[in-house]
Amino acid sequence: MKFLEALMNRRSIRDLTNKIGISDEDLIDIFKFNLKHTPSAFNSQSPKLLLLLDKEHHKFWDILKEELKKIVPKENFGKTDKKINGFRNGYGTVLFFDDSSITEDLIDKFPLYRENLLTWTEQHNGMLQANVWTSLAEHDIGASLQHYSEVVVHRLAEAFSVPKTCRLIAQMPFGGIVTEVGPKTFIDIDKRIIVMK
Numbered sequence: 001m002k003f004l005e006a007l008m009n010r011r012s013i014r015d016l017t018n019k020i021g022i023s024d025e026d027l028i029d030i031f032k033f034n035l036k037h038t039p040s041a042f043n044s045q046s047p048k049l050l051l052l053l054d055k056e057h058h059k060f061w062d063i064l065k066e067e068l069k070k071i072v073p074k075e076n077f078g079k080t081d082k083k084i085n086g087f088r089n090g091y092g093t094v095l096f097f098d099d100s101s102i103t104e105d106l107i108d109k110f111p112l113y114r115e116n117l118l119t120w121t122e123q124h125n126g127m128l129q130a131n132v133w134t135s136l137a138e139h140d141i142g143a144s145l146q147h148y149s150e151v152v153v154h155r156l157a158e159a160f161s162v163p164k165t166c167r168l169i170a171q172m173p174f175g176g177i178v179t180e181v182g183p184k185t186f187i188d189i190d191k192r193i194i195v196m197k
């Protein structure tokens, strides 16, 4: 039941605090465990993580703000700033990458699978994202999934020494939960599954 409960309790928490109830060692173990045990197509293990804590976490969101300032109209920036502060106020951020050198090697080996491998790469990264998100929820750590890759990608090599072969897919800021989010609406579940026997 523990897994199903965590699955149900995982929500998008966008207003974060910098207080969580576990040590950095335990936190790092959660990420390592998820990386190790989440499946990947051909067992390629191409997903990679960059875990940003403390000043590195703040640096990421400050860089993103700088970049957003260049593209968001001045009159809307207050709203954007508030939203980004919700993430920046958190405990840390994990960046999800695909190591494209691994994926490209596989494509070279199995050229007929090229399109599938590109799709599966997104899928197994998504599986990792979901597993990490649920694992954090299991420890009462709030998180959300963000997609600002295009806006910040050109700053990562200099700011965080990210290798060129690592392609940024998603960002997950996490931390303490300020306010629980409201209930979700659900489509009738029986309209989404057919059971045959």
Ligand SMILES: Cc1cc2nc3c(=O)[nH]c(=O)nc-3n(C[C@H](O)[C@H](O)[C@H](O)COP(=O)(O)O)c2cc1C
Pocket (backbone or CB within 6 Å): 010, 011, 012, 013, 144, 145, 146, 147, 181, 184
């Ligand atoms: C593949 C995927 C992409 C998402 N991208 C974003 C995003 O870029 N920004 C964001 O704030 N939420 C994003 N979300 C969160 C969804 O909007 C959210 O999961 C959904 O509304 C259900 O709410 P819940 O997470 O509280 O259960 C994404 C979720 C998924 C699964």
